[in-house]
Amino acid sequence: MTTLNSVTVYKVNIFLQPSSNNMFQEDIYLQSYPFTTAAAIIGFVDRKVNAVLIGGRSIIGVLRTFDQFGNLVIHDGVERVYFPETKQYGESLKPQIYVIRGENLRMIGDLDIDIEDKSLIGWERIDFIDAYNRFKKDIRDEKNKKKEDAVKILEYGAFV
Secondary structure: OOEEOOOOOOOOOOOOOOOOOOHHHHHHHOOOOOOOHHHHHHHHHOEEEEEEEEOOOEEEEEEEEEEEOOOOEEEEEEEEEEEEOOOOEEEEEOOOOEEEEEHHEEEEOOOOOOOOOHHOOEEEEOOOHHHHHHHHHHHHHHHHHHHHHHHHHHHHHOOO
């Protein structure tokens, strides 16, 4: 502690050492405030994340930066498409840089790189091109079914 012209200055040293549950002191500080804006993403920067998009696609990679609109830049990202009913997934082969608009982001979460691959035990990896085409076909089929259901409801005089 030093005093400069009647102002007391305290010197505080913060050492970035993980605590017992592998969290840094900065993580504990950030988690103590309930962010409800794009600022909540700051804890994920330079960490491996899983970004789930509105259409159901999933991008896994290292979050490098974001802005106030929730737009993301993911480095070394791969795209995964999951089929839970058959326990299959497809993953793109080449890591890429993804720029994701915030309005297309449904959810983002960090991944524990130590247990990331354990979550895929029991799942069959299939070719990404086949998986992506199947994914698109499933979306098309679901859209057509909803359209048919809406027409049936409209025939009875109700609106959807």
